[in-house]
Amino acid sequence: MAVAERKRLTAQDWTAAALEALATGGVAAVAVEPIAARLGTTKGSFYWHYANRDALLEAALSEWERTHTEEVITIVEQEPDPHRRLRLLLTIALGSNSTRPSDSVELALQPTAGHPLVAPVLERVTRRRLGYLTDMFARLGFGPEEARQRSLLAYTAYLGHAQLAHATPALAPESADLRSYVDAAIATLTSR
Amino acid sequence: MAVAERKRLTAQDWTAAALEALATGGVAAVAVEPIAARLGTTKGSFYWHYANRDALLEAALSEWERTHTEEVITIVEQEPDPHRRLRLLLTIALGSNSTRPSDSVELALQPTAGHPLVAPVLERVTRRRLGYLTDMFARLGFGPEEARQRSLLAYTAYLGHAQLAHATPALAPESADLRSYVDAAIATLTSR
DNA sequence: GGACCTCCGTACGCCACCGTATGGAACAAC
């Protein structure tokens, strides 16, 4: 966040800053000169580490795909009990911190979903998550078709929640209310 | 859609084109010169009808706020039976045509939710919709708190579905599958 | 302490879009 001590930069520094810009301002915000200014440097630095803007965007997207999702799945898999695992997952997904950058990226990619660099990443991530969720419902004892539909409902609810928390935070549940909401949502999503 | 016979344009023509651009390319796409080109005219026309770009954006947002939502609510209110009414609403919301411009606008506004012109519109629309949904669940016999949480789940699922259908259409349910999904979702959302 | 390599600052041309100015079509009224 802080400009710090004017050190030399690495390609990593640029991707990190790009990811941050991506989360807050979307694909359009992944712009060389503004990010350079934010890093307290100039374009000269950037074009040393990267060929062009697209390369930076691509790096940021890869970073996002690599980091999130798998990270969460790994954490959640520690919990052996299926019910508690689903609860943990939804708590992490809906809860924790409604404005953390991780899910902001997903939202920020939305309008440019058709972008040639964005589309494949988005599809891979979504497929992975949906597949995992479906598996979870199946392990809760739901049949294949039922599990698929429940996971779809759960995942779209997650997406919508992130959207709500970002766009109209005043209307999204928070803290204590959020915990209560997560409980109610799980109850509804797993009721037969 | 077609460029037509090179007639004179009205302010309405410009807002309509702006709304279309907004739906497909987001706030950034509401740009005077590209829209002028698309309309087969020039900026000269635009600046006769509007003061500047912001005025156009504002007009497009107003148009959207005025048209959608209330339109759907009016239709849905024709149906007297609460269960069938909810079904009708979700069918319209999730179903019909996943890539119609109406809900694309909502998605397109997402990344610029903080924009001074966008934020208030988004909040009013969301509040109205959530309020109406909560009311529907209440009329189905759910208590106030339960109705609020169910409506939240239903609305976020709607938002997420729109997002899914737009960003990764390959992973969203379609046609027959969609009808089956809507049924399953309603069953889950209204189960006690 | 020179030679070298890594990284960055600055200056430049290019393009897209914004907004202004202004002359002139197109149409209406009579």
Next chain:
DNA sequence: GTTGTTCCATACGGTGGCGTACGGAGGTCC
């Protein structure tokens, strides 16, 4: 068919981001 009004085309300057060229600072190695 002249006058007046409505609407539009064109030309222009300004701004912000992209990408390139190139010189030079700051480390590193011997």
